[in-house]
Each structure stands twice: as C-alpha cells, then as structure tokens.
Amino acid sequence: MSVALHQHPRAHPVGEVLLSVENVSLSFGGVNALTDVSFDVREHEVRAIIGPNGAGKSSMLNVLNGVYHPQKGTIRLRGKSFHDMVSHEAAAMGIARTFQNIALFKGMTVLDNILTGRNLKMRSNFLQQALWWGPARREELVHRHAVEEVIDFLEIQHVRKTPVGRLPYGLQKRVELARALAAEPKILLLDEPMAGMNLEEKQDMCRFILDVNDHYGTTIVLIEHDMGVVMDISDRVVVLDYGRKIGDGTPEEIRGNQAVIDAYLGVTH
Amino acid sequence: MLYREAGQFRSTYAEDMQIFPIRQDRIALMLLLAVGFVVVPMVATQYWFSALLIPFLIFSLATLGLNILTGYAGQISLGTAAFMAVGAFMAYNAQLRIPGIPILASFAIGGLCAAAVGIVFGLPSLRIKGFYLAVATLACQFLVLWTINRVPWLTNHSASGVIAAQKIEILGYTFDTPASKYLLTLSIVALMALAAKNLMRSETGRAFMAVRDMDVAAEVIGIPMMKTKLLAFAISSFYCGVAGALYAYCYLGTVEPEAFVLDISFRVLFMVIIGGVGSILGSFLGAGFITLVPIFLNLGTTFISDRFDIEISHALVSNMELITFGGLIIFFLIVEPNGLARLWQIAKEKLRLWPFPH
C-alpha cells in the first residue's frame, strides 16, 4: 500500500510556523479534555489531528478559534499571543472552520448559508440594504460572484436554492466547507469533514481540500478518523489520547509509533 | 402547469437576485397592489375599511415586525404590544410638543423610540434564550404600560390616561375618511414590507437567520452576536412602534394604554406562528387569519341564524365561535406545522408539477 506523496511540486511550499499552541490545558468540571498540549502549524501545510474518541480533538479546535477558553496555555498566531479570544475575533483574523456535528443554518438555502460566510467582508449598512440600493446592491452582486466561484469549485451548483435541511448528510458537509471557504480564510479548521461519506465522496472531499491548499495556499488543520485519508493528504500529524499529546510527526513516523498504534490505530491499515 | 418556471432563464446574477425571480409571482404581486390601491378604494364600504382592512394591515405590520425578531432572528418576544404602545404614545407626544412636525415624522419618532426601548429590552437576549426569553420580555410589556400609567407627561395629564389622537394631515390634505386612512396605512405597510423583504434577503437578514439557526456557529463565522441581536430588536420594535402609531391614529382614533394590553402581544405572536415563522408573506397571512377568521365566523353564524331564523342563545354562539376558532388553529397546524406561508409554498410546488403528482 505505498503511496506516492508529492506528485508535483506544490504552488505554496510549507513555510514558517503560523500558529502555535503552547502548553494548553482545558477541563470541564472534573473532565480534563486537554492536558498540557503543545504543537505548531506551519504556513500552507495540512496538519492532521487524530486520536481515539473523546481524546480532545474537537476541544482542541474549539480552543484554536476561541469557542473554548483554556485554563492554561497560550495560542500564538504569527507569534502574537492570544488569551480569551472571542470566536468572531478569530474569524476576523482569518480562521474559518467546519464542525463535527454539522452546524449549518438549517432554515436557509445553500446559497444563503454560503453567503453568510462572507459577512465579514460586507460593508454596507442595514439602511442601504433595506432600500436595496447603491452600495448594498452592488455589494450583494460582488459577493454573489465570489460565492458562485466557491459553489462551482465544490460542485454544488445543482442544490444552490435548496434549503440545507433537505440535503443528504454528505452534501451538507460540503456546503459547510463552502461556507468556510467563502470567508477566504488563512487557516481552515476541519472537524471530521469526511465522516459519513462513502469512498467516492471522500475522494471528492480530499480533492477539494488539496485544491484549496494548493490554489489559495490555505493552511489546513484537519481532524479525521479515516487513516487512509490522514496518511495520504496530511503533511504532519498530531496524536492525542486522553487529552495528552502522544505523538507528533509525519505520517510515516506516526504509522510506526508504537504508542499511537496501541492507543488508536489498533490493526494497521 | 400553471405555475411553471420553465422557459424563464436568468442569465445574470442580478436577475437571479431580483426580489421575485419568478414571473408569475411578479405578476401576482402587481395585480394585488393594483387591487389594493385602486379596486378596493372604489368598491369597499366603510365597514370593510375600518373594521377589516385597516386593522388587518396594521396587524400585518406588527406581525412583520415581530416576525423579523422571532421568525428571522429567532428571539421570541411577548413585548410587542409594549413596543406598539411606545410608538403610539411617542407619536402623540411628538405631534403635541414639536410644533409643525409632519405626521409621518411623528410616526417615525414613535418607531424610533420603540426601537430604543427594544434595544434596552433586547439586552437580556444575549444571555437568555427560548421561552425563558419570551417570559422575560413580559417584563417589558408590564413595565412599559405601568410607566405610561404613572408618568402623566406621557398622556398630557389627561385624567383617565385616554387621549384622542390628533388629526392626520399630510401636505395640507386631511386623512379623515376611512378610505383615505386605509390608503395611508396601505402605503406605509407596503413600503415597510418592501424594506423588510430587502433587508431579509441581504446581509442583515442572513445574519439574523444565522443567529436564529445556530448562534455558536454564527459567532464562529464572524457574525457579532450582540450587534445582530440588538439590531433585530431595534428593527422589529421600530416596525411595531409604527404599527402602534397607526393603530392609534388610523384605527382607534384614541391613544390609550389599555389598547396595548398583553392580549395584543399574544395575538401578534399567534399571527407570526400561524402565518409562518420567518416569512414576509406569512405575516400577512397570519394577520389575516387571526383578525378576519373570527369576524367571518361571526358573520357566518349571524347569517345562518338570520336565514333559518334559529333562535340560539348568543352566549352559545359566541362560545361556539371560540371553539371553532381554536379548532381551526389546531387543524391548520396539523396540516402544516410551519404555517400558512409554507402551505402556500407547497401548493406552489404542486402547481409547478401539476398535473403530475410528483
């Protein structure tokens, strides 16, 4: 099962450390979700976080974009440290994400959902919007164009006007990705983007993730349970278990790490 | 296939983003406006104007306001009547105290004051959700009415607290007949409905809906919760405030606290739910249902007992009407839990496929 890694040179080679997590600990009541975790993410890389269920992966993402505030530790973005960052501030700094349990806006259409991803770029005020006039109208058009590009890119044209609640699970995940992409993020956090997908859809999803990484140079942090996917597309992998980091390295290194095999992989794939 | 979009191509996004992208809808709306502005004034009687159409329109506006808050931004409120009261009383005071102010400006002032009150009572929504928030907004309802009863300045020191609304005059023309009041109301309601529709299909509306559907996710994609919720309260209360002013000026002709009791808040909420949560059209349908159905029921029973000369005790008739009305509400909810607007939408989808079943 050998896989050729880099088939062609990447447009955006992996660069400096962009985001670093230093000694982060997070607990809820008696439960220690994260204990003293440190790792970093480099610019333009695909960074995977893996680990058994309840290891604290999602909590880690929530810390990264300010949904949870760790009791200890710091997050640095381009060297600047942040404490108690609120999530919409994180968004303003270019961090977008998707969720493990799809968090789409159920009452809205696909198009509207994706358009919300661009809210940070909207400038017109609500009075202009109420009149649908001048800047408001122009702006809606501009953003519609941008969103249509994302829609084309993710191949969801046919469901544009469908309320998201009616879509099958896999498509919903794709819409969620589209919404995150619409914000043109620097860093994209993906929480199990491929759960509940069949092989073909996973392949599509991988393609999208790689393309985003390639075209836009977006840095990607990814949680995934499908080892095939993780091994194939990530540059480096962090492994968590019971809230602690038990491994960090390239996919090859991880595959060979006995602690990881014991805690997570079980039989090799 | 009466309702078919086939053959209507939209080649630019601008076209696709029209307010009513489907031709049939556009035509229907034009027809409706024509009927509202031209045909109705020619044929309707005073009864229709002052007993049916004007209250229907005003309640539609209030429902629209609450729908922006509840339906779009997801915050249930039972303070609607209070916002209406603020609108009515502040419009009255603006007229009274600012010499020469145009009546429309007074209405706007009423609306703005209601918006300010709305923002204050919207603050708890940052922490409180769902039915808890609904009950908490009752504080607003009672506090506002209490204040109006207690501060004589607001009622211009009238003995009973009931005051007569001033004349409505715009550019020298006095709106004193029911027909003219109807036209004034209709114009205001139509314009504000248009503005609401625009607002709800642009960024603000999307932010509202995002907060409604999943506020944590909304925050994560950068929608500021506080600003969005408070804006929703402000806009919604503005609509309710203007509706309150119209209620006082164009409908009752008096400005009094008792016209804005809790009952009205509940009625407007019923209208939102029956009409369809999160739908502009639904606001109108809901207002129509709740204001007109009881009247038609009553007219119906009167007609039947007249025609067949049945002497039934009136208490029995009134109670029967109440029961029927309640029953109808339940019936419609079972047929379509998402309100009349959704029913209408399904009907359209069926029409589109007609005569094929699927």
Added chain:
Amino acid sequence: MSAVPQPKTQAYLAINNVEVIYDRVILVLRGVSLEVSEGQIVTLLGANGAGKTTTLKAISNLLRAERGEVTKGQILFQGERIDQLNPSELVRRGICQVMEGRHCFQHLTVEENLLTGAYTQKGADLHAELEKVYNYFPRLKERRRAQAGYTSGGEQQMTAIGRALMARPKMILLDEPSMGLAPQLVEEIFEIVKSLNQKESVSILLAEQNTNIALKYADYGYILENGRVVMDGEGKSLAENEDVKEFYLGFSSGERRSFRGVKSYRRRKRWL
C-alpha cells in the same frame, strides 16, 4: 442490472416495493424491496441521499415524525405486516433502530440514556444489561455520569448503540454505526455486531458508508441509488464485483488508490 430479488418464503423482515414521499411532494424511495433472513447481517450501501436512512425509518415507522409517509408497498416482520404499528410496539416486538446522527437524550446522563433504552423491558435485570454494554464500551463506563450532551461525538455514538442493545432486540436497524468512530472502535463495533448476531442470533440490517468493512461482515448486501435497489448479492460476491471495487472500495486495477491521487479520477458510471 439486477432486478428486485424474488420473494423467498421465509423472510424474517421483508420490504416489498416501498415508496416514500416527504412533505407530500418529495418522492424519495421509488419502490424498494429487500429482505433479511433470520440471523443474517444485511447491509444497505449507497451514496449520500440514496435513501438508506429513509428505508430504515420506513421500517421502524419513524417517518411520520418527519412528515414523510409510506405511500406504497408493505413491510413484513416475521410474516406480519408492521407498517401500521407505532414505533413503541415495534420495539416491543424486537425491532430496534439506532438512528443516524446519534440522537442521544442530551440532558440525561450516559447511564440514564442506556436505562431509557430498556424502557420496554419491564422488570428485567437492568444491571446485568448495563454491565454488558459497559463491557462492550468501557469508555462509557468512565463517562456514565456525564450528561450525554457534553460527551464527545464518538461517545455519543457508543451511547446510542448501547441504548439500542438495552432493549434486547431481535432485529437491529443500524444507521451508519461507524460514523465518527476511531478506526479501532469501528472494528470493535462490527465485532460486537457479529457477536450479537452469532451468540444472540440478532438479525441486523445496517446502512453503511464504510463499504469496506460492511461487506467484510455482511452476509448479504443491497446497493441503493436514487431510491432504487440497483444491485444486490452475497457480501463476498459484491466485494468481488468490479464496479463495486472501483466505486465503493477504491481499488483501481487491484491497487488501492491514494487520496492524493484523486485529482485525476474517473467519474463514476451511473447505473441509472
């Protein structure tokens, strides 16, 4: 391709030509027929939106709650029609569903969730049952006092499966049990399924995206597409099928394809 399977005489669960419509307008299942023999593990495969969940919900009669309805066809369990029974009666008769997307009772603790699963088991020895579930999922035992709403995705999935086991079902409908579980656990879950099937002769109908593992454990499989059954066969024979290999298992000419290589992939051929 393949047609509707011939009705056998002794089907444990049989679905004949079922059609489902949502919201009175959206036609989702267009005549699905399938059957499960006693003691079998049958898997239902298919892309997103093919109608797997809908099929399972049609069986357990949970469609009405989503404003869907079975408009045609019939569903038989042990030879009796069950499409008019209410869900609780179905559970009492031994058909139990694990819903897609977990659906734990958020405000109940993990243990309470499990106990609720035994709702129909009046006077049963709940402790023994609980222990059995905890044996299967040790992680749940650790988190038994946590409110289910605050447990991780995988923990919720375990809770949901455990909850269904508490009802001592004769037939389990599993909707994507592997979703969101760590690879180790996926194997474990399927082992549990297999042992239930073999030791307690529970029949299983399972909808899965993870074709690989599903076909490894299943006796029989159906492939659903667009609300129709497009292919069916023994688990092994399906796994051997070239098309299935290509499109569901990710092998091209015997080699596993890298996810990185998918950029130059082939569009799947549609059966319909």
Added chain:
Amino acid sequence: MTFFIEVLVGGLLAGVMYSLVALGFVLIYKASGVFNFAQGAMVFLAALTFVSLLEMNWNFWLALLVTLVVMVGVGVLTERIVLRPLVNQPPITLFMATIGLTFVLEGLSQMVWGSQPHGLELGIADVPMEWLSQKWNINISKFDLFAAAVSGLLVAALALFFQKTRIGRALRAVADDHQAALAVGISLQHIWAIVWAVAGFVALVAGMMWGVRNGVQYALTFTALKALPVLILGGFESVPGAIIGGLIIGASEKLAEVYLGPYVGGGIESWFAYVIALLFLLVRPQGLFGEKIIDRV
C-alpha cells in the same frame, strides 16, 4: 417588625399559590418540551366543573372524582387530537397548538357551565388564626397554611416521581428528543396521556385553592400569568424549582409593593416579579433549577 414579618409570610404563602399553577406548566414542559399555554384554561375548566357539580348538590368526593375523570379525558383527547399529529415539530408549533386548545377549552367550559361566577368554600375559613393575631398581632390565614401544605405534598410527590421512576426518566427523554424516544420504544401516547392527566389533576387542585380565594370565574385563567415568572425563575423543568421560585417571587413582590410601591406610585407588582425573574436569569439563564441549555459545536 411584626409588619415586616407579616408581609414576608403573606408573600411566601401567596407565592405557594403561584407555585400550584406553575407546577402544571412544569409537568407538561418537563415531559414533552411543550409550553402549555392552556394551563390557565385547564385550571378554569377544572374548578368550574367541580363547583358546578357541587352546586347541583353532588357529594363532594363524587364531584371531585368526576371532575378528575373529566380532566383525564381532556388530557387523553388532547394527546389524540393535538399532540400526536404534531410529534417532533418545533416547540413553537406545539406552543401554538396549545393556544388553539385554550380557545377550545375556554369556549367549552363556558358553553357547558355558563360564565357566571361561583363561590367556593372548602370548610377551611380564609380568616386569620386568632391566637396568632392576639398574641403576636400577626395575621396568618388558616387557609393559606392549608394551601401551602397541599402544594408541599404535591411537589414532593411529583419530584419523587420524576427522579425515581422509569416513567419519570422516560418523560425527560421525551422532552429531549421525540424521535429518539420513539426509537427506544417509549410510547409517546401513553406518556403524554399520563402527563396531561396529572397536569389536569394539578390544575384541579390549583383551581380549588384559587377558587376559594377569588371565586370560580373566568379570571381563573389569569392565574397562569402569575405563574410565569415563577416558572422562569425556578426553571421550566424543575418541580422543586416551581415551589422555590414561588416563594421567592411571592415574598419579594409583596415586600416591594409595600416598601417600594409608595415611592413610585404603586402597582409595581404588575412587573416586579418579571423583573426579579429577569435579573435571576441574567445570572442563570436556565433559571434556578432548570436544565442547562446544551449548545455545543
């Protein structure tokens, strides 16, 4: 000082009366996540039926029993006609359906029994206990104490029921997720019929207590309004919350009216309870004992 105590005790006892009504809301909310707008109408229907039967010279216990049967019937029918077709619908829809039910119940009660007010006496006089007022100059009514005892008993019984029994657990499960509850074999029909019947019983008790206090008339439906702040303060799902909320609201609103009212023109009771409840909510958005709203991503 005695006056303060009197106001305080009076308030606490008044609060207990609120709790009685709040309890009905809690039951139904807890068991189905439905905010039952019709609770006030149920109180009215129960009390009116009971008092009308009494006035037809029925035996007290027989009247009580028949009223109970009527309330159970209402509960079962509500389940059949209103709730069952609306399984798994958003809470606001169910809320609206109970509003429809309110109209039906109000119309029905007045149609059958008329809209005239009635007096109701249970043989316990609503007058101050003499030895207390003579010795300490404190007025506490015997009836108030009786009402407090009754509500205390009810609350204790219901709290136990919810915490300890299989059905109690099932009720909470239903409130969380209708569909999943169905899937584990909980029969919503039974559960709802039971809960509505119990809520009917609570309504009857509340109706009797309030009926003695104010007479049995349409205005009983307004008692619901008094229960709402209690409800949010205690938490929608909490039986003990209903009683504690009631005590807090009762005491604080009386104290406020007596000691603060004169400075601002009085009548502040109309909103004071709501403001108190609101302030509490700002600290604990789910009320004192309500279940935490779980929203995770």
Added chain:
Amino acid sequence: QAKEQFVPANFYWVGPYAPGGSGIAGGMIDYFKMINNKDGGINGVKFTWEKCETEYNNGKGVECYERSKKHPPTGATLIHPLSTGITYSLIEKGTADKIPIVSIGYGRTSAADGRVFPYVFPLITTYWSQATAMIKFIASKEGGTAKLKGKKIVLVYHDSAYGKEPHAVLKKEAERYGFELTLLAVPHPGNEQQSQWLQIRQIKPNWVILWGWGVMNPTAIKAAAKIGFPRDHMIGVWWSGAEEDVIPAGSAAKGYIAAGFNVSGQNFPVIQDIKKYVYAKNEGEMEDKSRIGSIYYNRGVVFGIVTAEAVRKAQEHFGKGKSMTGEQVQWGLEHLNISAAELKKLGATGFMQPLKTSCYDHEGGGQVKFQQWDGTKWKVITDWITADKALVRPMIEEDAAKYAKEKGITPRDCPKGG
C-alpha cells in the same frame, strides 16, 4: 319604510366580562321585547336589534359598530358601547356618522359637556358625580361633612384608565374636607391583593372605596375579611356592586356596600311586565331566570328605558310612528325628561332616578343610591344621593375645553340650563 327601530346590541357574552355583558344585554333586549309585545313598539315602530360580540375589546367593538351602523331601515339609532375603551374609540366615529354614543355609568366623563360632544351621552351619572356622592354618603355616616376632617379614606383601584377616573375628584374632595386620601393601585386582573390589604391594615383607614372590576372585587372583599377590615366600611363603585361581585366572596361579603344608579329586585311593574309579556311566551333572553332582577339585568332594563324614551321623544318632535335616524334620536336624547310621573307610567318608580337632559348637560340626574349586601341580596340603604355638581361641572368643562382645543372643535352654543 319598514316600521322598525334598529338598536345594535354590541355586548359581550364570553370571557371575563361576560357576567356584566350578558346581564345587561338580556335586560335591554327583554325590555325591547316587552315594548314590542305590549305596546307594539313605540307608536307602532317596533324595536329590532342585532347582537355582536365585542369581547370588551376595542378592535372588536369598532368592528361591531361599523357592522351595525348602516343597518336598515335608518342605521343604528344609538349605540351602547358598554366599555369605556370602546366609547373613546367611537366618539369621533359616532360624531361623524351622526350616531349617538350612549354610555350610561361609564365612558368619558367630560362628554357630559354637550357643547363639545354633541353625540356623546354619559347619561344618568358619571364616575365623577359618583365619587362626590360617595363622599356625601360617608359624611352622612360619619355625622356630617365637618366630621370628615382627619379621617382616613383609601381608594383601592384597578390600575387602568377606569380606575384613575376618580382620582382628581377625590383629591379635590380631600382638600376641601380635610380627610386623608391614599390611593392604592391593584394591577390587572386583581386576583392577588395581599400587599394592598396589608398596607390597609397598616393605615387603618375609616373607609375604603373599591374601584374594582371583575375578579378584583371578590378578591378585595375576601382580602378585607382576611385582615379583619369591616365590610360595612367598604364602598364599591357600581361596577363593583353586582351579585356577581359578592357571591364568589361567599360569607365574607356580608355587610359590603356599593353604589348604584339602579337597584335590584323583581318587584317593579316594569320587571313584572317583562315576565308577563316576554317570559310567559318563552321569548326571554335569560337562560338562567334567576338572574332576572339582578343588578346587571336591571341595569340593562334602564338602558332599554332610556333608549325607548329617547326614541319616543324624537318621534314626538319629528313625527310619530316613523323610524328615527341617529340624528333625530340625538335630539331626543338631548331633550329627555323622564319625570317621576313618567317613571310611574313606565312602572319604574324607585327603579331608576328621574332624568332630564339638555344640549348643555348630557348627564342628567347624577344621583346615586347605596345598597348593602345582606348575604343573599342587595338591600337599598339610602335614598337617591345627589352628586356635588358644583364641584364636578367646572372640571368637566375644563376637560372638554381642552379636548375641543386639541381637536380644533368650536363648541356649540347651548342655552344655559335648558
């Protein structure tokens, strides 16, 4: 033209206000039926009516008004809105449509100034008149107005426009006679009054005036019993003085006093006539016959008498045996003169007070009787007590003038006192 006289019956039969609405409606309609059956109407013009449920709700009231105002043959003769709120909403509409708005014992007090409010008739007696009559009554009990000095009176009022009506008058009276007045608001609906009555216990007033509505009344009476306040020192306004207000309070209500502009009882010829000409034929409105002769029912009969007499008066002026229009009845209402002799003819001596109106004065009598609940029925304990018009009239004129100014109305010229 059909020989019919149409009067809308826009009352309420459901909801919290139903006891009042249904009783008054029954009395008025029964009176019309009696006139039709016994006399064949007014000079051969029979009364017709149509019921419309207002639910005591302004919007519904307006709807009912609009529905009934064009009814054949001559439109609504006059209208009894039976709600202060609806009355206010109809003042302008009625004036524009030339339909008299008759509010007997409620509505806008200052409309008694007929110069500003030509089409509004707060007949018989207003809230303000009543408040002065109450003080007179208290004074008589205390042994003269001089004795009022230093006494304490508490007004327990429904916190609404209605409850605020007497404030100004009572304050003036307090100033004049030197008694101490405390105002205690009871929030709607008034089913909880612990704190108010604990305050009263603290104040220890000599008298309590109860300005209540519906459930607020029995609750107040019970609360009074609870703190041991003597019921025979509680005086209710006439909307706190019906059987429906005391029966729910049970034995606690014994001794309670209320004002009224009509009395209860069946022993008046007019009620006997109704029984004979209507109920004997099984045409009566009231299903519960025991309510005939109750306060509300008899009040409805008063409404009927006033309506019929206004029509009769108008016919005398505009032509006997014709259906009268609203405008013509307005004249009738302004020239009412129901003297004692007239009352005797109507079989209503002692049932209601003589009534004389004018263009200038739309109120008329302004007298009040006081009655006491003896546990089973109301007992009249005073004769008609006349209001202090000298105090009230200037206040009325002041308020009316303010209204006229706001609305830009030039008051009519009326001959003073005639």
